[in-house]
Amino acid sequence: MPAEFSESAIDAARPMRVVIVGAGFSGIVAGIRFLQRVPNVRIAIYDANAGVGGTWFANKYPGLACDIPSHTYQLSFHDKTDWSSFYAPGSEIQAYLQSVVEKYNLWPFIRLEHRLTSAIYSEATGKWNLTIQHKDSDGNIQHLEDSADVLFTGMGGLSRLKWPDIPGLQSFGGKIVHSAKWETDEGDKDGPWEDTVRSWKDKRVGVIGVGSSAIQIVPALQPKVKHLINYVRGKTWISFPFLGERAEKLGMRKGEPNYVFTDKDKEAFKDPAYYKEFRRDLESDLNSIHVVTLKGHPVQEGGRAAFKADMLQRLATKPEIAEHLIPDFAVGCRRLTPGPGYLEALCQDNVEFNPTEIKQILPTGIETTDGKIDELDIIVCATGFDTSYQLGFPIIGRGGVQLSDEYKPHPKLYLSVALSKFPNWFQSLGPNSAVGSGSLLIVIERQVEYAVEATLKLQREHLKSMEVKPEAVEDWDAYLETIFSERCRSWYKQGNEEGRVVALWPGSCLHAAKALKSPRWEDYTYELLDGHTNRFFWAGNGTTVAEETPGADRAWYLSEVDFPPG
CATH class of the missing domain: 3.50.50.60 (FAD/NAD(P)-binding domain)
Known part of the structure; x- marks a missing residue:
């Protein structure tokens, strides 16, 4: 083959290094999906806390509980049938997340009490160079260096507590x-x-x-x-409690704040068909609440x-x-x-x-x-969190651009997952990721899947970088004028009574799930690896891995047939 083309098979998987920051819902889902879907990948998950769970590990205050039904606050692929109550306590949600980590064997990839202190993009290599702070066995502060082809952050908008500004x-x-x-x-x-x-x-x-x-x-x-x-x-x-009428059908007395599931309830949930219908009906009802927020x-x-x-x-x-x-x-x-x-x-x-x-x-x-x-x-x-998205440590993109400067006067992201001048970086639960109704978890899952698809594109096409176009960011920012703009003090508006809403997705959680499902790759610009100039460098040597591997399935496409109805 000519020198400007790869000598590898078209589907030979380029090695990829992915660093995930945060071990809450976002980081855990990311760890699972990157390992599942990206071949030849190495991952690391860093979290500043001493345990997994993100906000559900950090928060332990009296009365902490889920404010939507427990069965709607779980991952789409990991059911829990024995929730203790209709609105589960925070400790139970944290235990659920730990069970997910254990089931999908993520512990070898997780580094607890490891805090990201800087992230700098290298234009020369197309990698993120990271500094992580942790303590050694003697309690001394150490700094380790890491690098990533793809940086995925799931740090959350409600993770940096804010003390009240009160004299004395x-x-x-x-x-x-x-x-x-x-x-x-x-x-x-x-x-x-x-x-x-x-x-x-x-x-x-x-x-x-x-x-x-x-x-x-x-x-x-x-x-x-x-x-x-x-x-x-x-x-x-x-x-009144969300979907409280559902709990009343199970046996909760009207006006009762919560319903404790009985052994009979939990036994019924063991029936997969019944449980699937129960959960689906709950989530469908929850997703019908969005109209209550429409001005x-x-x-x-x-x-x-x-x-x-x-x-x-x-x-x-x-x-x-x-x-x-x-x-x-309103x-x-x-x-x-x-x-x-x-x-x-x-x-x-x-x-x-x-x-x-x-x-x-x-x-x-x-x-x-x-x-x-x-x-x-x-x-x-109980004064909430710093919702300015000013992280307190440097994240530096192309041309030395500081994220803290890009987030003024308000954060601007593309679909809440990507940012111009910051290639190969994808977010979950960044600015404008929260939803005013419904379960946030389907949004998190779709944000992770978006990042996985982008990583596969970088790998498949031997790309050094992909970066969202500034005009695409501006267009999305213009779309972000939402219905949550009345005068009221809210963390949606960084704790202000008036101003730009920086927390909420401009629509329902179903809207977000649809918007993120099919990435618009035309909204990005790309660089090829190693100075190559022909966009078909990835086409390789004209063969596939199966043809170069003795005994491999060379009719794999017959296992992928999509039979039309008829």
Whole structure:
């Protein structure tokens, strides 16, 4: 063959090195799919935490649970039939993820307590050069170097906790904890949350926030403390439990916050046909909720009226709370949270709802702007995460471009998975990946599959790099003007009341799954390996691996026949 063409068979698999950052849902799925679908691949999965599970390992706060039905919050290819309850606790979800790692034998590829500290793209080699920080057996900080043909990150938008910007925060003389770092006493950070609050029965506790974490923490702590004050700055819609009518058919009493599956339920789920139908019906119903988030849609208006009536009924003994809590903005402007038990907890005698802005934190408690001072023993900051996507370490692309600069004034990605000037890098759960309804996991799976397909293209066509075109990024950014743009403070808008929505996909989770299924390779530019100039370098020496391998199947295409109906 001429020198400008490969001497290998057309389907000889070029060796590929893939580095995956994060061992939550995204990283675990990526590890499975890259090993399954990319031949001649070597992978490494780095995670800063001490265990797998991502947010489900890092978060251990009281009341942590899934806010959609457990059977809709699992991978499409790995069923769990013995969930303990309709809305599973966080510890059970983390255990599920660990079981996935074990079943698909990912442990040899995972490096825990290994934190990515820099990623620099080499234009000369077409590889990402990475620096990973970890501690050796003596506790000394070490840095290791790695490189990747493809970098896949699944770090999540809700993984960097944010302390509230309140004067005097560090002056408090009691315990102060963050919902995303639940540590209250030395040595108890890895135990069940119930163990961490056994000594709180005589304590006065302040909980700052009204996001999904605070809404779960307040009812969990209420019966275990002497007095609880919930400091609430904004308003939020509290829905009834998602698909609660399904749980009622199983036996949950109306108004009950959760349903514990019986042995009879779990035995029935062992029937594959029954389980498949049950799960499919649940997910179909969940995917029908998206219209509630569409501005001006009759279903949204109906949902708004129903949620308001429900909240008023549940707050009947303390109607003044409803005046402060029920929003004047549409459903979907903030994350819609079912919040089982939250409103009921606010009505208890030992709970106080304080909507006045906090002025400062004192050594003995909290002072609000009206001059009121609450003496407290413990402050819980359920104040969320840094959603600026400023990662705190350098990711440097082509031409020395810094990701932190590219993400100002707001992040711009292509289909939430790729970024111009950053070749061979694909993301899951990056900016505009979250969904306002439905299960996020099908989106994660499709983002992973997109990255796998891109990697196969790089391998198959002997490409040094593929990089999304700037005009494709701009076109997608223009499309991103969504219906979640009303005035309300939300992590969707980086914690602001107004501004660009940077968290949500501009459509339903089904819309995302369809959009990611068939990549538009024409939206990318490409470089060939080793300076080759003929785009058909990959065509090789005119043969296939089967022809060069004794005893190989040389009629493999007869095993791939797609028989038409007839």
